[in-house]
Amino acid sequence: MELIRGIHNIRSQHHGCVLTIGNFDGVHLGHREVIKGLLRDASALNLPSTVMLFEPQPQEFFLKERAPARLTRLRDKLALLAKLGVERVVCVSFNGRFASQSAAEFVSEVLLKKLGVKALTVGDDFRFGKGRSGDFSLLKAMGETAGMAVKSTESFKKANARVSSTAIREALRAGDLELAKAMLGHxxxxxxxxxxxxxxxxxxxxxxxxxxxxxxxxxxxxxxxxxxxxxxxxxxxxxxxxxxxxxxxxxxxxxxxxxxxxxxxxxxxxxxxxxxxxxxxxxxxxxxxxxxxxxxxxxxxxxxxxxxxxxxxxxxx
CATH class of the missing domain: 2.40.30.30 (Riboflavin kinase-like)
Incomplete structure (x- = not known):
């Protein structure tokens, strides 16, 4: 798996891909459903499967010590994504400059101009850009004019409950390692x-x-x-x-x-x-x-x- 550290390291050979974006903290079963869809799209379009994630995670940047507990360090996250078959990871440095970028600028300059994304998959609660102003509808609208297919993956369900990093943190905090394992898949x-x-x-x-x-x-x-x-x-x-x-x-x-x-x-x-x-x-x-x-x-x-x-x-x- 190729790791691209920072947007400034995206090169011409990285243009043209299938992408998903998120924290992927824990790389749990919900994340794995997203990755499965990513790999299917990548195979259908004959393009590299690519994951964009952030370091530090956005809430760690904004909330510091009040941020939710992290489930996985970057090294572990990358190892889990590689095991799932992801071909590339773009690790974005989440800093003040990146956080101040408008949602539209992020789509036009990073997703379209630099990465040349042909198909994008995001979670149903995905928000991005300055003030979290960007959402699925913005991605869909900009994608339609630029030839970028955009789809949202419904939250993965297990035992009628949403699998999420938050739910896993709560299980770990309560000492329920079996429940955490059921949601993580390991x-x-x-x-x-x-x-x-x-x-x-x-x-x-x-x-x-x-x-x-x-x-x-x-x-x-x-x-x-x-x-x-x-x-x-x-x-x-x-x-x-x-x-x-x-x-x-x-x-x-x-x-x-x-x-x-x-x-x-x-x-x-x-x-x-x-x-x-x-x-x-x-x-x-x-x-x-x-x-x-x-x-x-x-x-x-x-x-x-x-x-x-x-x-x-x-x-x-």
Whole structure:
């Protein structure tokens, strides 16, 4: 998949495509329906399938720390889109200059002149341009005069409820990982490079792999049973997502203790799939209480994986 970073990097060879536009946060089942339509149109017109997304996401630009929690970092989003078969992604830098562009200018200068869009698919609630003045009707009207077909994809439904990034955030905040998985189409995961931490876990007898949560707001917190992919191997473990209140931490971290794991993996990329929430994060009165609780968390996580394995075997008989 080709990544075009910024409108200024769109070249003549990128002119002529089939496009969809959005945040694609989480690349959930609703997004996948949009991508399926995009790929069908691209095949019919023999043009590259192209996704336009924004970094930072618009609400992060306007609302800063009050923005909704992000589900996926750019790297993870790109990996998921590539897996779905998207050929190109245009990652637009969402800044003051771009935000001040009128809706009509965006269509004429970016979509038509630079990208030469022949078919455009947008969500039914898509708004764009300065003051969010652009909508489907504007796209349709400008498209008709320029030879750009425009269609809206109805919101994908599952269990009579709209699949949306907002609904997934609410499920994660409530600790309902199964509901989140049902809407995402996969386990919710956090990924990143392992960094050096305070080494407190090692001192307490529970060494952890730490990943900085490079987002303004995290969609969930607490202690979870997890599976972590390190290289080509997968390990069970227990993880804390939060700011370590017992140690008066202020920076949000993902801390993962992997079972039967002794390797040093600083600097390596790790993907951590959250399987079940065990409890909320809270502050303990002393290290003895913390150690006792961690031991209990490990017991419960191992019980979860034992029961999951038993259920999988039973289901296959």
């Amino acid at each position: 386990d919710y995961a956090i990924s990143g490079r392992v960094i050096h931490g305070w080494k407190k876990g090692r001192e307490l007898g529970f060494p952890t792999a730490n990943v900085a949560l490079k987002r303004q707001v995290c969609p969930l917190s607490g202690v979870f049973a997890v599976q972590a992919k390190v290289g080509t191997h997968t390990y069970n473990g227990v993880a804390n997502v939060g700011n370590k209140p017992t140690f008066n931490g202020t920076r949000a971290l993902l801390e993962v203790h992997l079972f039967d794991f002794q390797q040093s993996i600083y600097g390596q990329f790790i993907e951590v799939q959250l399987k079940a929430k065990l409890r909320d994060e809270h502050k303990f009165n002393g290290l003895d209480a913390l150690v006792a609780q961690i031991n209990q968390d490990i017991i419960e996580a191992k019980q979860f994986f034992t029961l999951s394995t038993t259920a999988d075997v039973s289901g296959g008989l």
